Amino acid sequence: MAGRVEMKLAELGLSLPTPMAPIANYVPYVVTGNLVVISGQLPAVDGKVAVTGKVSWGVSVEQAKDAARLSFINVLAHLKAACGGDLDRVKRVVRLGGFIAAPSDFNQHALVMNGASDLAVAIFGEAGRHARTTIGVPSLPADAAVEVEGMFEIE
Numbered sequence: 001m002a003g004r005v006e007m008k009l010a011e012l013g014l015s016l017p018t019p020m021a022p023i024a025n026y027v028p029y030v031v032t033g034n035l036v037v038i039s040g041q042l043p044a045v046d047g048k049v050a051v052t053g054k055v056s057w058g059v060s061v062e063q064a065k066d067a068a069r070l071s072f073i074n075v076l077a078h079l080k081a082a083c084g085g086d087l088d089r090v091k092r093v094v095r096l097g098g099f100i101a102a103p104s105d106f107n108q109h110a111l112v113m114n115g116a117s118d119l120a121v122a123i124f125g126e127a128g129r130h131a132r133t134t135i136g137v138p139s140l141p142a143d144a145a146v147e148v149e150g151m152f153e154i155e
Contacts, residue, residue: 113148
């Protein structure tokens, strides 16, 4: 029987993908005490980055917001693995970090990262409200437009 988080995902029309393997020398997550830290995830579908380029140079803010949402879904796939398959162990979304590939004059990073933040709140309710850092960068791995990382408190 699906737990409450899995039911909420289904209600939102979402399913979690198979977690993507790391593309370099790192682990996808670390569990220490009651914290899970998820390495940065790209907006990938079936192991391939789906949204590439720079925001405002070929990638619209709306496309980038969707990419942040997709990246957060990939964060959740690793979180589920870190929780032994039970997302109901998540007590709180502690922090999300967002990296937005954009030119130096771009200033709508927060709007892009809301794609991930809004989904965190939609899934976890008040426990999904989190601290956040969002920064612009000149490039990301695999030419991804967005990357999202997360920290979660678990039972």
